[in-house]
Amino acid sequence: MASPIEQFQIRPVVPIEALGIDASLTNSGVLMLIAVTGIATFLTLTMRRRALVPGRWQSVAEVTYEFVAGMVRENVGLEGRKYFPFIFSLFMFVLFGNMLGMIPYSFTFTSHIIVTFTMAAVVFLGTTIIGFARHGLGFFSFFLPAGTPWFVAPILIPIEVISYFTRPISLSLRLFANMTAGHTLLKVFAGFVVTMGLAGFVPLVFVIALTGLEFLIAFLQAYVFAILSCIYLSDAIHLH
Amino acid sequence: MPQFDPTTFSPQIVWLIISFAILYWFMARIALPRISDVLDTRQERISGDLERAEELKSQAQALADAHDQAIAEARAQAQEVVREARARMGEEATRRQAEVSERLGSQIAEAEARILRGKEEALSNLRVVVAEVAQSAAERLVGEAPSDELVGGAVDAAMRERTS
Numbered sequence: 001m002a003s004p005i006e007q008f009q010i011r012p013v014v015p016i017e018a019l020g021i022d023a024s025l026t027n028s029g030v031l032m033l034i035a036v037t038g039i040a041t042f043l044t045l046t047m048r049r050r051a052l053v054p055g056r057w058q059s060v061a062e063v064t065y066e067f068v069a070g071m072v073r074e075n076v077g078l079e080g081r082k083y084f085p086f087i088f089s090l091f092m093f094v095l096f097g098n099m100l101g102m103i104p105y106s107f108t109f110t111s112h113i114i115v116t117f118t119m120a121a122v123v124f125l126g127t128t129i130i131g132f133a134r135h136g137l138g139f140f141s142f143f144l145p146a147g148t149p150w151f152v153a154p155i156l157i158p159i160e161v162i163s164y165f166t167r168p169i170s171l172s173l174r175l176f177a178n179m180t181a182g183h184t185l186l187k188v189f190a191g192f193v194v195t196m197g198l199a200g201f202v203p204l205v206f207v208i209a210l211t212g213l214e215f216l217i218a219f220l221q222a223y224v225f226a227i228l229s230c231i232y233l234s235d236a237i238h239l240h
Numbered sequence: 241m242p243q244f245d246p247t248t249f250s251p252q253i254v255w256l257i258i259s260f261a262i263l264y265w266f267m268a269r270i271a272l273p274r275i276s277d278v279l280d281t282r283q284e285r286i287s288g289d290l291e292r293a294e295e296l297k298s299q300a301q302a303l304a305d306a307h308d309q310a311i312a313e314a315r316a317q318a319q320e321v322v323r324e325a326r327a328r329m330g331e332e333a334t335r336r337q338a339e340v341s342e343r344l345g346s347q348i349a350e351a352e353a354r355i356l357r358g359k360e361e362a363l364s365n366l367r368v369v370v371a372e373v374a375q376s377a378a379e380r381l382v383g384e385a386p387s388d389e390l391v392g393g394a395v396d397a398a399m400r401e402r403t404s
Contacts, residue, residue, distance in 0.1 A: 005241055010248040021250045028248075029255030036263045043271040050278050052285060058278075065275045085268035093263055109256075114249045118256055180243065 004187035008111055008180065028109045035096035035109075064092075068226065075230035079237050086126075087233075090119065091226035098179060098218035102211070110221075111179035113172060120172035123229045131236035142239050171228055178221050182214045363399070371395045 014025040046061040054062055068088045072080040080087075094110055101108025109115050131139040143160040144153055189210065192203035242248065371391045379385040 008242045010242055010245070010252070012251070016251075018254075021254070022247065023254040024251045025255060026248070026251050028252050029259070032255050032259040036259045036266075039263060040266050040271065043267075043275070047271070047274050047278065050274065052278075052282055054278075061275060062279065065272070065279070085272055086264060088272060089260065089264045089267045092267075093260060109252070111243070112248070112252060113243050114252050115256055118253050119260075176243070180241075 004184045004191065007107070007183060007187060010112075027107045028112060028115070031097070031100055031107045031109050032093075035093060035100055038096050038100070039092045071227055072230055075227060076234045076237060080230070080233060083233055087226055087229055090123075090229055091222055094119075094175065094225050095219065095222035098222055099215075101179065101183065102214060102218060108179050108183055110175055111183055113176045116172035116176040117168065119225075120168040123171065123232060124168035127229075127232045127236040130233065131239075134237060135239060139236075139239070142235065167232060171225065175221050175225055178217055182210075182217055186210055186214065367392075367395055367399065370399075 011027045012024040013027060013030055016023045016025060043061055046057040049055070049058065051058055065088070068091050069084060071091075072084050072087050076083070097108065097110040100106055101110065131142065135141075143157050143164070145156075148156055186207060189203045189207045193200040193207065196203065371388070374395060375385050375388075375391050378391070
């Protein structure tokens with residue numbers, strides 16, 4: 001039987017080599033394109049009629065929009081409007097990546113640390129650049145909040161610096177670990193169903209419950225990824 | 241774990257950048273403006289409708305106020321008319337009463353005068369008759385008629401004595 005981590009295997013679909021680097025379209029890349037196509041199709045079809053009184057599907061699209069717009073408004077404020085398309089794309093990309101991974105025999109690109117880390121790095125670099133662009137060298141005051149007594153500064157500054165630089169790591173690890181662990185666990189228990197014969201219904205029930213939980217986690221991790229990006233953005237704009 | 245195989249890194253990063261760039265472009269340029277357009281239009285429509293409803297409501301309120309005022313005015317006017325009519329009728333009644341009592345008074349006075357005149361007439365007729373009776377009676381008794389003056393004086397004296 002296949003190992004529980006076999007589902008994370010990257011397989012090239014179209015081998016491409018450009019500028020001396022391997023840029024092959026893999027199963028991971030295919031799922032990314034499917035996610036993008038899915039999001040675009042979803043938002044295009046549901047908003048096709050642009051009805052004043054929304055139908056059921058149009059409501060779904062509008063609720064999604066309002067959900068992310070509210071998240072940005074509450075966490076970043078009015079200055080966040082400019083970055084709303086980015087946060088929205090990020091949320092939808094992770095959400096669709098997680099949800100598409102729930103389809104049997106498909107692939108979960110958010111279970112790959114390099115994917116989540118690249119996204120987290122973009123968020124980290126982006127917010128840092130925004131911070132310096134808005135505040136110049138004043139952005140360094142982020143590491144020493146106003147009103148801090150001078151004698152705690154030697155302790156506080158390293159802590160703040162370390163916590164700032166671990167942000168992309170925690171952000172990417174959280175999503176990667178959640179997706180990897182969840183899918184591995186599902187696969188392990190699904191394996192028990194087969195090997196345990198008649199008693200296999202016990203792990204089967206467990207797998208069913210776990211599948212429900214996985215859907216919840218799929219949504220929740222997309223939400224967490226988006227909201228943490230909002231908070232980092234807010235820090236860059238407002239400095240604590 | 242396949243996740244930590246560095247040879248898988250570059251193809252995934254490349255396709256992540258490609259697909260996310262496409263997604264971002266599509267969201268920022270097409271999908272999100274479309275949704276926000278619909279939401280804005282709806283918001284405008286709703287606030288416009290609310291405004292119009294507010295306006296219509298105030299108009300209706302104004303009309304109702306005008307109506308109330310008109311009714312109050314009409315009522316006041318009606319009361320005024322009634323009061324006036326009552327006053328006029330009272331006046332008319334007293335005037336007519338005075339007129340009637342005056343006429344009655346004059347009629348009474350006239351009647352009294354007529355009665356008095358009748359009485360006087362009767363009395364003077366009586367005097368003449370009495371005088372004639374007395375004259376003829378005296379003529380029978382004495383065979384000679386006394387003079388008119390004598391009989392008249394006697395009758396007058398007798399009548400004065402009776403009536404007083």
